Amino acid sequence: MAADYYETLGVERTASEEDIKRAYRKMSRKYHPDIAGPEFEEKFKEVNTAYEVLSDPDKRRMYDAGVDPNDPNGGAGGFGGYGGFGMGDIFSQFFGGAFGDAAANEPIPRAQPGRDTLESLTVDLQMVVFGGTQNLTFSTLGTCANCEGTGSEHEEPPVTCDVCHGRGFVQKVVRTMLGQMMTSAPCEHCEGHGTIIVHPCTVCHGHGRVPTSRTIGVPVPAGVDSGTRIRLAHEGEVGECGGEAGDLYVDIRVRKDERFSREGDNLHCWIQVPMSWAVLGHTIDVSTFDGDRQLEVPAGCQPEETITLDGLGVTHLQSKGERGDLVVHINVLIPTKLNDRERELIGEFAQLHDAKASTVSQNSKPAAPQKKGFFSKLKDALG
Incomplete structure (x- = not known):
């Protein structure tokens, strides 16, 4: 056999049916392409193939006897099988289960677990800063309101199947190379459950x-970022006939904000101030997620200078209320069109302030990254 199905699911060869189901749910969730990525599609197929064999009592006995039910040549020859029947099947039926898994021929429970669900939720940056709860609407399988999940129209309990007498399987005579042998198969009348719902619900x-x-209201922790995945236990697809619901996984996406950008737990914004405010200094109001805050633009403020407002950024993830900072970037608006009086005043200012600026320092490259000063930019703008 090319693949070890037990190894694929990560279970022992003596694993029970419930162990295999739990392992399958774990592995399928881990390697589902929608969750793990498209590169795990082949691994996901391997997990499903392994579960298809190990969850079927007959196929599992064939596999344990050395015959892979998915191998077209698996039952053609060799000691492993005869005409598609593994030696384990034949011995199990002939010797009353001595060579097989006695628990395999048991009724299939009607209550089956539901599958996990993956959804995405887009939130505003303000929700990320403080955390909160946001509603998510999605399509899934839910409990039937007509029968309250029982599957019965009149709330009648299932009755014992009169074909298999509650065993969930029936014995059949088959012809093999060794002659007529007895084998077992799920009961078609009750679909292997061993019981019949006399009046099935007309809705479900x-x-x-x-x-x-x-x-459902999704709790969004403060400090999350795009790509964060939140798990909500038992909020996914409801299981059949009252089976345990799967989990709901929610991928968070943060909507672009028009005022702020995020870098780690710090927020950044850019403001434009007139040239005179940058030269003389000024007090302005800045909008934050905590309301308006006063910002002191210092006299002589240079273009691209930054002013930090402590504790007005994003709340640190899994912290006790600690937050990053808000970094305000200053952009000085230098006038490009001046009237005669304005040009005259700027000229007088230049004579007073820049009289000694007739020479420049010339180097092949700056010793360190430098920014143009305010007055350099002003001269460039005025020619």
């Missing part, structure tokens, strides 16, 4: 669940 047709749209 006996499954106990129907397609539905749900709205």
Whole structure:
């Protein structure tokens, strides 16, 4: 056999049916392409193939006997099988289960676990700063309201199947190379459950669940970022006939904000101030997620200078209220068109302030990254 299905699911060869189901749910969630990425598609197929074999009692006995049910040549020859029947199947039936798994021929429970669900939720940056709860609406399978998940129209309990007498399987005579042998197969009348719902629900047709749209409040922790995945236990797809619901996984996406950008837990914004404010200094109001805050633009403020407002950024993830900072970038608006009086005043200012600026320092490259000063930019603008 090319693949070890037990190893693929990460279980022992003596694993019970429930162990295999739990392992399959874990592995399928881990390698699902929608969750792990498209590069895990082949691994996801391997997990499903392994579960298809190990969850079927007959296929599992064939596999344990050395015959892979998915191998077209698996039952053609060799000691492992005869005409598609593994030696384990034949010995199990001939010797009353001495060579097989006695627990394999048990009724299939009607209550089956639901699958996990993956959804995405877009939130505003303000929600990320403080945290909160945002509603998410998604389509899934929910409990049938008509029968309350029982699958029965009149709330009648299932009755014992009169074909298999509650065993969930029936014995059949098959012809093999060794002659006529007895084998077992799931009962077609009760679909292997061992019981029959006499009056199935007319809405869910006996499954106990129907397609539905749900709205749930998703708790968004402060400090999350795009790509964060939140798990909500038992909020996914409802299981059949009262089976345990799967989990809901929510991928967070943060909507672009028009006022602020985020870098780690710090917020950044850019403001434009007139030239006179930068020269003389000025007090202005800056909008933050905590309301308006006063900002002191110092006299002589240079273009691209930054002023930090402590504690007005994003709340640190998994911290006790500690937050990053708000970094305000100053952009000085230098006038490009001046009237005669304005040009005259700027000229007088230049004579007073820049009289000694007739020579420049010339180097092949700056010793360190430098920014143009305010007056350099002003001269460039005025020619």
